[in-house]
Amino acid sequence: MTTPNTTFPENDALTRERLSEILAQVCAAAGLDPRGARLIKFTNNAAFVLPADSVVVRIAGSAPVRDRATTVVNVARWLAEHEVPAVRLLPGVEQPVMVGVHAATLWHYTEPSGPAPGGADLGRILHRIHSLPPPAFDLPRWDPVPKFRRRIDDAEGLPAGDRDWLRSRCDELDAELTRLDYALHPGAIHGDAFVGNLIPGPDGPVICDFDSVSVGPREWDLTPAAVGKVRMDYAEDAHTPLAAGYGFDVMDWPGFATLRRVRELQLVTSVLPNLVSNPGLREQWEHRYRTLRADDTRTRWSTYR
CATH class of the missing domain: 3.90.1200.10 (Aminoglycoside phosphotransferase (APH), C-terminal lobe)
Incomplete structure (x- = not known):
């Protein structure tokens, strides 16, 4: 688990105003380029696409989701081992990446293509x-x-x-x-x-x-x-x-x-x-x-x- 130095308080809420700051910390820890980051989802998680690296950064938006981050990483590796068609973790980075109380996971970006799933x-x-x-x-x-x-x-x-x-x-x-x-x-x-x-x-x-x-x-x-x-x-x-x-x-x-x-x-x-x-x-x-x-x-x- 990667934990960069931060000054975020323990009860820091994941708000739109803080997303860019947290994303920058995650990218710094993982050696990624946050320039041009695009927010594609913000409900109980915030998900960004990083166009420079073709990576998705997924930041847990609540304590229950944060607490499952390590299990999420293990599940992704298990599915990859059995070649299940699923999104894949970004290799070479210890995950999850912790920024204060916020847990982030990093994924290969799947460019939507082909017919809509059903x-x-x-x-x-x-x-x-x-x-x-x-x-x-x-x-x-x-x-x-x-x-x-x-x-x-x-x-x-x-x-x-x-x-x-x-x-x-x-x-x-x-x-x-x-x-x-x-x-x-x-x-x-x-x-x-x-x-x-x-x-x-x-x-x-x-x-x-x-x-x-x-x-x-x-x-x-x-x-x-x-x-x-x-x-x-x-x-x-x-x-x-x-x-x-x-x-x-x-x-x-x-x-x-x-x-x-x-x-x-x-x-x-x-x-x-x-x-x-x-x-x-x-x-x-x-x-x-x-x-x-x-x-x-x-x-x-x-x-x-």
Whole structure:
């Protein structure tokens, strides 16, 4: 793990105003050129493309994501070892790179090219991951609700009543999950498997974002595309070709209603630690939260921008 000298305080928030300073520290530690850096994502992570080096710098935006950085590095190496189509770490740099409390990982930039990925691509890659032998390192156990609770505790500017309601929903889902009877054999899962985490590359799509890789029910990896079909305003249905290619339709499984509720709570709580530092998230977050609290299962959600 690379740790450059910094003067950042331990409670330093990842804000748009600080991103350039943190990026410069990461690049200095890794010997990279930050000139012309382009921010391509800022939700629970900040991701920059460095055009001079053809590298992506991914900076964890919250404590839970930061704490998973070493596991992310190990997972990336495991997937590369088995030639799974996935984004690849930048070699020759000890990772993660720590800048104060901020953890960064460095990746080869995959220039988007070729046709847009779809559900069939996701199903094929998930089948590869689910077929791998267990890694030599320990993966965390899939246990989503404590992560939601931590994000609720770390939420920026959340009224007490909303915080209490979200905690109550966590209690309900924690109890429901203990009663599920899974149909598929458990094992390594991606944990956040939706088409948005596929990048079209010159040799076909590759999967990214390993923050949630764990050991758990394979049904969970099939849930995001299904929730995308019934909840999100996506132009394409990824679930139907995924289910056909994978050979299992999670929406026909009796436990899907519970996993849908878990996924939707995940989509609401994921950005809570960044609502003040990244105000562009709030409008969509409030829309999601209002409909979730009203038990409105029909109103569509959009992606965070």
